[in-house]
Amino acid sequence: MLRSLSRIRIQQSKRQFTTSSRWRSALLPRTIRQILDAAPETASTTEITVNGWIKSVRRQKAVAFAQLSDGTDLNSRGLQIVFGKPEMAEGLDLGTSVSLVGAIVKSPSKGQSYEFAATSVKILGTCIPEEYPIQKKAHTTEYLREHANFRPRTDEIARMLRLRHAAKRAFEDYYEVNGFTSIQAPVITNNDCEGGGEVFRVLPDQNDPGDGESKESSHFFGNPAYLTVSSQLHLEAFASAFSRVYTLQPAFRAERSHTNRHLSEFWMLEAEMAFVNDLSVIMDVVEASIKHVIRDTAFQETLASDSQRAQLDSMASVPWKRITYTEAVEALRQGLGVDAFEWGQNISVEQERWLADNVGGGQPLFVTNYPTNQKPFYMRVNTDESDTTGSTVACFDLLVPRVGELVGGSLREERVDYLEAALNKHGLPADQYEWYTELRRFGTTPHGGFGLGFERFISWVGGWENVRECIPAPRWKGRCVL
Amino acid sequence: MLRSLSRIRIQQSKRQFTTSSRWRSALLPRTIRQILDAAPETASTTEITVNGWIKSVRRQKAVAFAQLSDGTDLNSRGLQIVFGKPEMAEGLDLGTSVSLVGAIVKSPSKGQSYEFAATSVKILGTCIPEEYPIQKKAHTTEYLREHANFRPRTDEIARMLRLRHAAKRAFEDYYEVNGFTSIQAPVITNNDCEGGGEVFRVLPDQNDPGDGESKESSHFFGNPAYLTVSSQLHLEAFASAFSRVYTLQPAFRAERSHTNRHLSEFWMLEAEMAFVNDLSVIMDVVEASIKHVIRDTAFQETLASDSQRAQLDSMASVPWKRITYTEAVEALRQGLGVDAFEWGQNISVEQERWLADNVGGGQPLFVTNYPTNQKPFYMRVNTDESDTTGSTVACFDLLVPRVGELVGGSLREERVDYLEAALNKHGLPADQYEWYTELRRFGTTPHGGFGLGFERFISWVGGWENVRECIPAPRWKGRCVL
Numbered sequence: 001m002l003r004s005l006s007r008i009r010i011q012q013s014k015r016q017f018t019t020s021s022r023w024r025s026a027l028l029p030r031t032i033r034q035i036l037d038a039a040p041e042t043a044s045t046t047e048i049t050v051n052g053w054i055k056s057v058r059r060q061k062a063v064a065f066a067q068l069s070d071g072t073d074l075n076s077r078g079l080q081i082v083f084g085k086p087e088m089a090e091g092l093d094l095g096t097s098v099s100l101v102g103a104i105v106k107s108p109s110k111g112q113s114y115e116f117a118a119t120s121v122k123i124l125g126t127c128i129p130e131e132y133p134i135q136k137k138a139h140t141t142e143y144l145r146e147h148a149n150f151r152p153r154t155d156e157i158a159r160m161l162r163l164r165h166a167a168k169r170a171f172e173d174y175y176e177v178n179g180f181t182s183i184q185a186p187v188i189t190n191n192d193c194e195g196g197g198e199v200f201r202v203l204p205d206q207n208d209p210g211d212g213e214s215k216e217s218s219h220f221f222g223n224p225a226y227l228t229v230s231s232q233l234h235l236e237a238f239a240s241a242f243s244r245v246y247t248l249q250p251a252f253r254a255e256r257s258h259t260n261r262h263l264s265e266f267w268m269l270e271a272e273m274a275f276v277n278d279l280s281v282i283m284d285v286v287e288a289s290i291k292h293v294i295r296d297t298a299f300q301e302t303l304a305s306d307s308q309r310a311q312l313d314s315m316a317s318v319p320w321k322r323i324t325y326t327e328a329v330e331a332l333r334q335g336l337g338v339d340a341f342e343w344g345q346n347i348s349v350e351q352e353r354w355l356a357d358n359v360g361g362g363q364p365l366f367v368t369n370y371p372t373n374q375k376p377f378y379m380r381v382n383t384d385e386s387d388t389t390g391s392t393v394a395c396f397d398l399l400v401p402r403v404g405e406l407v408g409g410s411l412r413e414e415r416v417d418y419l420e421a422a423l424n425k426h427g428l429p430a431d432q433y434e435w436y437t438e439l440r441r442f443g444t445t446p447h448g449g450f451g452l453g454f455e456r457f458i459s460w461v462g463g464w465e466n467v468r469e470c471i472p473a474p475r476w477k478g479r480c481v482l
Numbered sequence: 483m484l485r486s487l488s489r490i491r492i493q494q495s496k497r498q499f500t501t502s503s504r505w506r507s508a509l510l511p512r513t514i515r516q517i518l519d520a521a522p523e524t525a526s527t528t529e530i531t532v533n534g535w536i537k538s539v540r541r542q543k544a545v546a547f548a549q550l551s552d553g554t555d556l557n558s559r560g561l562q563i564v565f566g567k568p569e570m571a572e573g574l575d576l577g578t579s580v581s582l583v584g585a586i587v588k589s590p591s592k593g594q595s596y597e598f599a600a601t602s603v604k605i606l607g608t609c610i611p612e613e614y615p616i617q618k619k620a621h622t623t624e625y626l627r628e629h630a631n632f633r634p635r636t637d638e639i640a641r642m643l644r645l646r647h648a649a650k651r652a653f654e655d656y657y658e659v660n661g662f663t664s665i666q667a668p669v670i671t672n673n674d675c676e677g678g679g680e681v682f683r684v685l686p687d688q689n690d691p692g693d694g695e696s697k698e699s700s701h702f703f704g705n706p707a708y709l710t711v712s713s714q715l716h717l718e719a720f721a722s723a724f725s726r727v728y729t730l731q732p733a734f735r736a737e738r739s740h741t742n743r744h745l746s747e748f749w750m751l752e753a754e755m756a757f758v759n760d761l762s763v764i765m766d767v768v769e770a771s772i773k774h775v776i777r778d779t780a781f782q783e784t785l786a787s788d789s790q791r792a793q794l795d796s797m798a799s800v801p802w803k804r805i806t807y808t809e810a811v812e813a814l815r816q817g818l819g820v821d822a823f824e825w826g827q828n829i830s831v832e833q834e835r836w837l838a839d840n841v842g843g844g845q846p847l848f849v850t851n852y853p854t855n856q857k858p859f860y861m862r863v864n865t866d867e868s869d870t871t872g873s874t875v876a877c878f879d880l881l882v883p884r885v886g887e888l889v890g891g892s893l894r895e896e897r898v899d900y901l902e903a904a905l906n907k908h909g910l911p912a913d914q915y916e917w918y919t920e921l922r923r924f925g926t927t928p929h930g931g932f933g934l935g936f937e938r939f940i941s942w943v944g945g946w947e948n949v950r951e952c953i954p955a956p957r958w959k960g961r962c963v964l
Contacts, residue, residue, distance in 0.1 A: 027763045028660065028726075028758070028766075028767065029757050029758070031661045031725055031726070034661060051725070070724075070725040070756075070757075071663065072663075072725060072726075096925055097756075097927045124927050125896075125924070125925045127924045128924075132924050133924075148719075148917070149719045149917040149918070149920055150719075150920075152719065153722070153723040158723060158724075161663065161665065161720070161724070162663065164664075164666070165665075168664060169658065172654075176651065179513045179515060179516060181553065181554075181647050182647050182650060182651075183643065183647075183954050184646070184732070184749055185954060186747060186954070186957065186962075187669070187734075188957055189962070189964065190964075191964070199686075200670075200685065200702075201685045201686070202684060202709065203682065204682060204736040205681045205683050205708070205736065220682070220736060220746070220959060220960075221957065221959070221960060221962035222960045222961065222962070225962055226687070234954075234964060237631045237632075237964070238643070240631075240635070241553045241634035241640060242553030242634065242643070243513055243533070243534075244510075244513070250666070250732070252669075254687065254702060264670065264702070264703070265668060265669055274552075275511050275533035275552075275606075276510070276511070281509045284509060284510075285510065414607075435631040438615075438631055438632075439631060440607070441613070442607070442614050442615075442632070443578055443606075443607045443608075444579060444606065445533070445579045445606050471666070472666055472667060472668065472716070472720065473668035475670055477703070478702075478703065479703060479704065480668075480670060480671070480707055481917075482668060482671065482719070482917055
């Protein structure tokens with residue numbers, strides 16, 4: 001089975017590439033990455049055009065050099081340009097866009113195999129240094145958030161965006177190969193998932209003429225509509241038909257606190273799996289998919305340094321510890337003092353990090369089976385020999401060093417009587433969740449799933465302090481630039 | 483270049499599959515697709531478990547048959563189950579979820595190579611026929627929209643979801659191989675893109691306690707916030723750093739009319755390309771990427787019939803015609819009468835379909851260079867020898883049979899003075915678009931892009947009449963189920 005699925009996919013890839021020569025003939029100009037990939041075959045022999053933005057210029061007496069980037073060169077350093085006459089570099093400043101004609105030649109300099117010997121220069125767009133918000137010096141993260149339109153042109157944010165791209169691709173590869181169907185769950189919903197209250201409402205615009213109904217009371221959809229806080233409940237409906245589904249899509253929380261782990265708009269990787277009655281299977285999938293990403297070649301190319309790569313490699317090469325909440329309580333009481341923690345208490349963000357560092361040994365750590373009272377209505381109550389009192393649910397958080405909670409998952413309550421009791425206990429209206437309860441009434445299956453905060457993942461693997469630097473356009477209370 | 487990029491990707495795929503044996507060992511139960519793929523090696527010899535939902539049961543005197551689906555079997559017919567004794571099929575109805583133990587054996591029946599000989603049956607979830615909203619008979623599309631939680635369990639909607647999945651994957655493959663970076667543009671924005679008015683506002687929930695500010699006037703983000711109607715403007719900022727970017731993500735319009743082509747929430751594939759000054763390059767990319775998808779093996783497997791495959795194959799095998807708006811006007815006047823159309827008039831949906839059928843010959847048709855007055859501010863005004871008066875813009879619509887407009891694209895105005903004049907002419911506030919204008923002030927490049935309505939694409943290739951059947955959870959004015 002394993003081999004035959006692999007065969008299918010590789011054959012497909014081959015087919016794709018043999019036919020690709022046709023569409024590759026489109027007139028899209030070659031990128032710097034494509035030019036460098038082709039360098040061994042074309043160096044010195046072919047006159048080519050290269051386009052990009054100037055990163056830096058060094059003028060000498062008889063010659064000038066520039067670094068040119070078009071965003072496709074992996075290290076942001078770009079392609080070294082050699083101008084035979086220094087006056088060819090006139091008018092070139094940080095940010096100037098140019099189209100150059102010349103040839104790729106072997107580079108005598110260190111740190112690069114090839115450089116570009118320019119024979120003609122065409123300035124496409126000037127970039128006056130005195131007016132350009134981006135300067136050669138390093139800017140603060142706060143300054144760059146305010147200049148969000150130019151932020152992708154800086155090395156760090158460009159690296160983050162490449163890392164996001166590679167991580168997204170690698171995650172999707174994992175789920176593809178393992179038989180998951182990708183489903184785009186609705187963004188506008190009349191469920192607020194966890195009944196948390198921190199949701200955004202969706203209304204037609206005030207300036208919209210509408211169709212005569214009262215502005216104040218009008219519900220465009222006939223009922224109140226919200227931005228989704230999680231695709232989980234919806235994915236459960238689709239897992240009840242496709243067995244395994246996943247999505248990477250936006251979610252929203254009207255979070256009012258300012259932390260380095262929260263955004264009003266963020267992306268979540270969520271998956272649901274039917275026919276699973278063992279929480280460890282869900283954790284296996286989480287662990288395997290993350291390890292798959294951090295071992296992926298294209299992903300690793302986007303990391304900042306060999307030490308970053310080595311650190312992630314070491315995480316990928318060991319099994320991640322799994323402890324219960326009850327064991328975590330014991331560890332906290334032993335480590336921080338017996339009065340520091342009582343069973344039933346919430347584990348704070350600081351305590352999560354302490355656990356990851358001290359119990360997890362600096363590796364990711366799963367904590368399972370939290371108290372029922374701390375968790376949402378949909379988690380499956382433990383009623384087996386390990387906990388006959390229903391005081392815990394079959395759930396887990398994955399805690400990672402520095403960031404804390406990265407993934408949350410659980411078995412979902414598939415027993416209709418337990419689910420109805422939980423809705424009741426949480427004071428949630430049964431009719432609003434009728435469609436969800438119905439999934440248990442007709443062909444229910446033991447199932448479970450998880451959600452991974454994509455920006456937290458990027459923050460963790462890429463080494464950024466704040467998730468605001470881990471998304472193309474961050475939004476938080478009080479700020480929405482672009 | 484072509485070959486080396488291909489090599490990279492295939493090597494990567496191989497690596498991925500050789501390491502995959504490790505994470506494949508996770509305890510996720512095997513899907514029907516995985517079981518059937520492995521059948522030649524495991525048939526008759528191994529006792530295995532198969533899970534799924536009953537699609538149908540036939541009871542005979544000495545034996546019973548059932549069709550079992552878990553959503554991974556491509557044709558929705560599922561796996562044929564053989565019960566040695568008819569009483570083993572007791573309690574099995576449409577929708578019942580089961581876990582069966584038995585063996586895969588060669589099937590004597592027509593239309594399938596293998597079937598499953600069950601030795602034991604475990605009912606996981608009953609599904610009482612009298613109460614189950616889904617019956618064996620065909621339901622209307624309207625009925626199924628109301629039962630959106632069960633809709634994915636029906637053959638047609640399941641096929642649509644598989645087709646969506648395959649199309650998404652194939653589109654992303656195309657952009658990956660061609661050097662595009664995927665960027666997740668913001669969903670909440672303070673721009674309303676085209677100044678159209680049909681936007682949704684985003685507000686914190688009424689029931690949210692807030693932080694003491696007045697409810698009526700409070701803007702969570704400090705300024706009015708909307709749901710994006712298009713990622714285009716944002717993608718332009720990212721293309722100004724990465725040269726080629728794309729996204730497949732949700733967009734929103736508070737559309738009040740009820741048509742079979744509009745949803746309040748829909749998914750758009752959008753791409754922007756820098757260093758392109760020829761509209762035909764953008765059209766080449768559109769045409770090539772769509773042809774790539776409709777030739778993709780995994781995509782083709784999700785089509786309903788050989789005739790559907792043949793029809794799409796024929797579209798993929800010819801170049802698609804490209805005519806100007808002015809030529810379209812001529813054709814409409816010749817075809818429908820000289821009074822039927824004046825230059826400057828909008829081409830109606832019916833006229834678009836007429837053009838696709840009659841000028842496009844039943845194939846997709848590009849119509850280019852529309853009147854400036856009909857189009858948004860950001861499209862590049864034609865000022866070359868073909869049109870010195872600025873009466874047209876360098877844009878295109880791709881019209882396809884039955885559906886009409888599928889893709890819209892253009893060169894974007896990269897000249898700051900023209901852009902400012904256009905903003906002014908459209909009465910748009912310069913300060914709100916300052917970040918966008920700045921892209922032209924600092925290192926501007928000739929560039930362009932397009933947007934493809936993903937549900938319209940699904941509707942076109944899959945043969946569905948209404949886009950409401952082309953998205954997991956459709957939303958439109960007056961209706962938001964789930």
